[in-house]
Amino acid sequence: DAGVTQSPTHLIKTRGQQVTLRCSPKSGHDTVSWYQQALGQGPQFIFQYYEEEERQRGNFPDRFSGHQFPNYSSELNVNALWLGDSALYLCASRKQGNMNTEAFFGQGTRLTVV
Amino acid sequence: AQSVTQLGSHVSVSEGALVLLRCNYSSSVPPYLFWYVQYPNQGLQLLLKYTSAATLVKGINGFEAEFKKSETSFHLTKPSAHMSDAAEYFCAVSGGEGNKLTFGTGTQLKVEL
Numbered sequence: 213d214a215g216v217t218q219s220p221t222h223l224i225k226t227r228g229q230q231v232t233l234r235c236s237p238k239s240g241h242d243t244v245s246w247y248q249q250a251l252g253q254g255p256q257f258i259f260q261y262y263e264e265e266e267r268q269r270g271n272f273p274d275r276f277s278g279h280q281f282p283n284y285s286s287e288l289n290v291n292a293l294w295l296g297d298s299a300l301y302l303c304a305s306r307k308q309g310n311m312n313t314e315a316f317f318g319q320g321t322r323l324t325v326v
Numbered sequence: 327a328q329s330v331t332q333l334g335s336h337v338s339v340s341e342g343a344l345v346l347l348r349c350n351y352s353s354s355v356p357p358y359l360f361w362y363v364q365y366p367n368q369g370l371q372l373l374l375k376y377t378s379a380a381t382l383v384k385g386i387n388g389f390e391a392e393f394k395k396s397e398t399s400f401h402l403t404k405p406s407a408h409m410s411d412a413a414e415y416f417c418a419v420s421g422g423e424g425n426k427l428t429f430g431t432g433t434q435l436k437v438e439l
Contacts, residue, residue: 216369245426254416254429255370268426302369304427315427317362317369 214239216305216318224324225293233288233321237305243267244286245315246278249300261286262308290323298325328353328419332430340438345389345404347433349417352398359400360418360427361391370416376400387411412437 217236225231237244243262247255257270261280275291284305290297300322304315333348351357358377362370374385381393391402400417414434418427 247427247429252432254418254431255427257426257428260426270426304370314372314375317371319367319369 216241216303216316218301218303218318218321220321221319222322222324224326227293227295227325229293229325230289230291231293231323233290233301233303233323235286235288235303235305235318237284237286237303238316241305241307241316242284243306243308244280244284245304245306246286246288247302247304248272249302249320251299255302258288293325295325298323328355328357328421328428330359330417330419330428330430332415332417332433334433335431336434336436338436338438339407341409342406345402345407345411345435347402347415347417347435349391349400349402349430350398351400351417351419353419353421355421358420358425359391359393360420361385361389361400361402362416362418362429364414364416364432366413373402373415407435407437409437409439411435 219234245260246258249255260268264280277289280286300320302320303318306315329352331350360375361373373389374383376393384390389404414432416432417430
């Protein structure tokens with residue numbers, strides 16, 4: 213079992229550009245959440261996808277959008293990048309409806325905006 | 327709304343000493359509480375979780391935490407620290423199964439010889 217996989221592991225973008233981050237959930241999981249972890253901070257919830265729809269959203273602007281595909285994989289898109297978007301972006305997956313399943317995290321994508 | 331406060335951004339202990347990392351929570355509903363560990367350049371790994379069953383929760387790597395409603399606390403302990411425990415630890419709360427996690431700002435644990 214490969215667990216949660218994220219790609220790419222690192223990338224550098226310029227202010228104003230757009231970026232797409234990808235996440236493949238752990239086998240058997242159908243719900244994907246995205247978190248932003250700025251340097252020295254705890255992760256902040258961006259949004260959660262289940263059945264290809266955004267189910268919950270944190271306090272992030274509309275520049276942050278996402279998508280979930282029929283195979284449960286997910287993308288996070290950020291438009292008009294700011295320097296402040298530089299962070300580690302974490303994807304977490306779980307199985308909906310099962311009280312005993314935990315959320316598994318990927319190793320993250322380190323985004324640097326210059 | 328839920329929130330957690332982690333007291334002490336940096337904690338240093340000697341190898342073999344007790345580890346105590348503090349977490350206090352605020353929640354308008356019965357909380358689910360979690361402790362995660364993050365090693366450098368890694369994602370988060372779940373150490374343990376409280377979901378309204380036993381108040382003393384045992385986790386991996388010898389860690390445990392006790393839910394104290396009267397103190398709104400969920401402190402993480404380990405009787406004897408090991409060098410491999412050096413990492414960043416995050417306390418998190420959610421309002422229920424499947425809900426988003428709200429994390430604290432983290433505690434960096436240093437273990438010295």
